[in-house]
Amino acid sequence: MENNQSKKPSRAVLVKMKQGQAWESMMRFTDNFLIGRHQDNDLQIQNPCVSRHHVKIEYDGEKWWIRDQGSANGTYLGGNRVQEIPLPEEAEIQLGEGGPVLLLSLEKKEAGEEAEADKVTSSTERFASVTQILQRYFTKSKDGEVGLQTLMLRRAFDRIHKKRSRKFLVIIGVCLLLLLTAGSVILYQKSKFEKLRNTAVDIFYNMKSLEIQIAQLEEIVLMKADKYQIQQIHAKREQMKEMEKNYDHFLKELGIYKKMRDEDQIIYRIARIFGECDANVPSGFTKEVWKYIEKWKASDRLEKAISRSRSEGYAPAILKVMGDFNLPPHFFYIALKESEFNARAVGPKTKYGYAKGMWQFIPLTAKHYGLQIGPLYQKGVYDPQDERFHFEKATEAAAKYIKNLKNNLAQASGLLVMTSYNWSEVKVREILRGMPESPRQRNFWLLLTKQDIPKETYDYVFYIFSAAVICENPRLFGFSFDGPFS
Numbered sequence: 001m002e003n004n005q006s007k008k009p010s011r012a013v014l015v016k017m018k019q020g021q022a023w024e025s026m027m028r029f030t031d032n033f034l035i036g037r038h039q040d041n042d043l044q045i046q047n048p049c050v051s052r053h054h055v056k057i058e059y060d061g062e063k064w065w066i067r068d069q070g071s072a073n074g075t076y077l078g079g080n081r082v083q084e085i086p087l088p089e090e091a092e093i094q095l096g097e098g099g100p101v102l103l104l105s106l107e108k109k110e111a112g113e114e115a116e117a118d119k120v121t122s123s124t125e126r127f128a129s130v131t132q133i134l135q136r137y138f139t140k141s142k143d144g145e146v147g148l149q150t151l152m153l154r155r156a157f158d159r160i161h162k163k164r165s166r167k168f169l170v171i172i173g174v175c176l177l178l179l180l181t182a183g184s185v186i187l188y189q190k191s192k193f194e195k196l197r198n199t200a201v202d203i204f205y206n207m208k209s210l211e212i213q214i215a216q217l218e219e220i221v222l223m224k225a226d227k228y229q230i231q232q233i234h235a236k237r238e239q240m241k242e243m244e245k246n247y248d249h250f251l252k253e254l255g256i257y258k259k260m261r262d263e264d265q266i267i268y269r270i271a272r273i274f275g276e277c278d279a280n281v282p283s284g285f286t287k288e289v290w291k292y293i294e295k296w297k298a299s300d301r302l303e304k305a306i307s308r309s310r311s312e313g314y315a316p317a318i319l320k321v322m323g324d325f326n327l328p329p330h331f332f333y334i335a336l337k338e339s340e341f342n343a344r345a346v347g348p349k350t351k352y353g354y355a356k357g358m359w360q361f362i363p364l365t366a367k368h369y370g371l372q373i374g375p376l377y378q379k380g381v382y383d384p385q386d387e388r389f390h391f392e393k394a395t396e397a398a399a400k401y402i403k404n405l406k407n408n409l410a411q412a413s414g415l416l417v418m419t420s421y422n423w424s425e426v427k428v429r430e431i432l433r434g435m436p437e438s439p440r441q442r443n444f445w446l447l448l449t450k451q452d453i454p455k456e457t458y459d460y461v462f463y464i465f466s467a468a469v470i471c472e473n474p475r476l477f478g479f480s481f482d483g484p485f486s
Contacts (some may be wrong), residue, residue: 007061011106013087015043018101019291028107032058035095035102036069039449046284046448048455049073049099057087057104064106066093073099200250200279201440207243208275208412208439210236215326215407251279266472270465273328274414275406275439282445292459292466293477302467303481305340314341314358315484318395325399327406328414329485330468334402334421335359335395337464343391344382354380357388359398369397411437415444415461419453422460 012030016023033042038052045054051071058065064087068075073096075082090105214236221229251257256279257265267289272278296302309315319329338360339345347355352362354377363373366388374386387393402417409432410416420428435442444461447453471483 007059009059009064011108013057013064014105014107016103017045018103019287019294023103024287029057032056034069036071044284045095045100046282046288047095047100048453048458049096051096054095055093063087066091066104071096073097196250196253197279200247200254201277203243203247203250204277204279205438205440207240207247210240210243211412212407212439214240215403218326254279262473263469263476266469266476270330270469270472271415273330274465274468275328275410275412276415276444280445282448285445288462289466289469292462293470295463296466296470297478301340302336302470303479305336306471306481306484309336309341309484312341312343314391317392319485321395321399325403327399327403331399331402331414331417332484333464333468333471334398334418336467337460343394344389346380346382349380353377356383356386357394358391359388359394361388361394361397365401366394366397369400371397409433411439411442413439413443415465416442416447418461418464419444419447419457422457 009030012028013033015027015029016025018024027043029042034053034056035041035043035045035050036052036054037044037046037050041053051069051073053069054071055075056067056069058067065084066075066077066082066087067084068082076094076097077085077091087104087106090103092101092103094101214233217229217233217236221233257268260268264286267286268278268281271281271285309318314335315332318332318335322329322331335341335358339358341358343358345356345358345360347360350362352364355362356366356377361369361371363377366373371387371390371393372385373388374383376383377386382389402421405417405420406412406414409420409429416432420432431447432442435446470477470479471485474481474483
């Protein structure tokens with residue numbers, strides 16, 4: 001059994017992942033490989049349906065096997081859940097019901113391989129005759145035992161061989177020197193890149209820490225209006241501007257944006273606007289955003305919602321309020337996901353009561369941020385006396401709530417703000433507070449790797465983020481409307 005397992009597979013496994021209706025580029029595996037959500041997998045897939053270590057594709061010395069690793073949501077082949085099954089020539093497997101679909105296939109032998117074997121066999125006799133001639137002239141024997149012609153041929157061959165050997169040694173030496181030089185340059189450049197990237201990441205998270213300090217000082221100033229504290233805020237804002245310049249300089253040196261297409265550059269810029277470091281965006285994040293862009297394309301909901309926000313004049317009003325609270329204007333898209341900019345929206349009943357209005361406040365949160373709850377709060381209907389339906393007042397309350405989340409629980413991460421806004425703050429508080437209280441160690445990138453986020457919340461964050469990306473330049477992404485900020 002051990003001998004069988006030590007045999008190398010004669011055929012590789014080819015893997016493609018389905019994104020929407022299209023297949024991604026092919027990956028090729030010649031040895032056992034593990035698929036799952038954790039970063040130590042050979043093929044990492046960030047999807048809530050996928051377990052940390054979901055399925056293993058393993059060669060037993062004779063054939064390949066699909067082996068589920070005790071995943072929570074199961075591995076499906078042809079609609080049937082499987083634990084262990086031989087890999088056929090081609091198979092579509094699904095990681096959990098509604099999860100990602102992979103196409104696995106055994107690499108076909110090239111047609112030329114069999115033909116080459118025939119050529120070798122048919123040429124054996126021809127090579128045998130050449131071998132005999134070589135043996136006759138060049139097999140070692142005393143000079144007196146061979147003819148003059150053979151002797152002359154041998155001596156001429158020796159002279160040529162010695163010259164060529166010296167020439168080849170020089171060429172090999174030069175090649176080795178060039179390879180060593182190139183290797184040293186590559187290692188140096190890689191080391192330099194990593195140092196630059198680490199420095200950029202340090203600057204970014206120091207900038208986020210400073211942003212939190214400024215926000216906390218502002219809260220004190222609003223209460224006391226102390227001159228010294230106002231000077232402190234100005235000094236820290238100047239310090240932050242300088243850090244932003246340094247960070248931009250390092251990004252330019254790194255060339256992160258240089259080879260990206262325009263659409264992917266927008267994804268990185270929006271991540272930075274929402275407080276996530278664009279110098280260390282996790283692998284797979286961009287592809288995941290594209291998946292949700294395609295979901296928006298599947299309906300006209302986004303266009304209709306943006307149209308409503310324009311016709312009602314909501315966009316400039318929300319942008320002004322967000323600016324007044326020193327918040328990124330892109331939190332505008334929380335209202336898009338909550339109500340599609342319907343100021344009279346009433347959500348389904350929950351154990352916390354009905355969520356109402358454009359920002360979908362539950363009664364308790366609305367009261368905490370200064371909104372008057374109407375007498376019909378226990379009924380799923382519009383209530384003109386309920387300030388949650390008052391656009392201006394509800395928007396200001398939403399800005400206060402978002403700012404509080406951003407500067408405290410979310411540690412300046414806009415994507416954690418969204419996570420908290422959707423996935424009840426009570427539920428997420430324990431998880432986030434279990435992470436160190438600093439922007440470097442409490443951010444959305446780390447939450448994705450450490451926690452199983454409910455699918456509803458995962459979708460919520462990516463729908464808002466992808467909408468913000470699209471609306472930076474809708475026509476670039478294949479939409480026919482103009483963005484709300486244009």
